[in-house]
Amino acid sequence: MARRLLAVVVVLVAAISLPSAAKMRGPATPQDRDRVLDYARSLEDHPLAKDSLEKRMWLTEWIVQAPDLTVNVCCKELESLDQVNNTYSNQLRMQAMYSQAAFQLEHPDVKNNAAIQAAGLAGTLRAYRAIQRFDPTAKYPLLDSLISLERKGKLQKYVEHQSKCMMED
Secondary structure, three states, X not given: OHHHHHHHHHHHHHHHHHHHHHHHOOOOOHHHHHHHHHHHHHHHHOOOOOOHHHXXXXXXXXXHHOOXXXXXXXXXXXXXXXXXXXXXXXXXXXXXXXXXXXHHHHOOOOOOHHHHHHHHHHHHHHHHHHHHHHOOXXXXXXXXXXXXXXXXXXXXXXXXXXXXXXXXO
16 A cells, blocks of 8 residues: 555656656757657667667656657557557557657658658557567557558548547647
8 A cells, every 4th residue: 555655646746847847948959859769760660679668768758848849649549559468558659659759850840730640650550560570469450450551651641530639730
């Protein structure tokens, strides 16, 4: 019980302090941007590498604190990955966020929300294919369907039909 209470307190303190830390931090430095791109691409290509947890932790913290970048992953279907196989689902869901951030840094003039969301999903699909090379038993029907759409050039159209995504465009 004490451990659970301690965990709740730690989460609450972190949640309260992150917004104020984000406001204090200035725009991303070129070194930070290079690191985001490097880590995001590395996680797409090698999502199960030994240093992947460290990279995910740094990217998550950076994205939360970045005042000049907004990441909003709105493919709610990714939440269903746990129900199919929870072995890799968290890595795949988070990859959408990392790949979306990398896309926005590489293409700062692109303001089309569907294009940004599709880029995030495309990064998730690259990570999924890399996981399947390592573990051929890793199967997620949703991601298989999205790969099919991507091959047909229809991933962005899929995102455009997700009403929550387009409400912010």
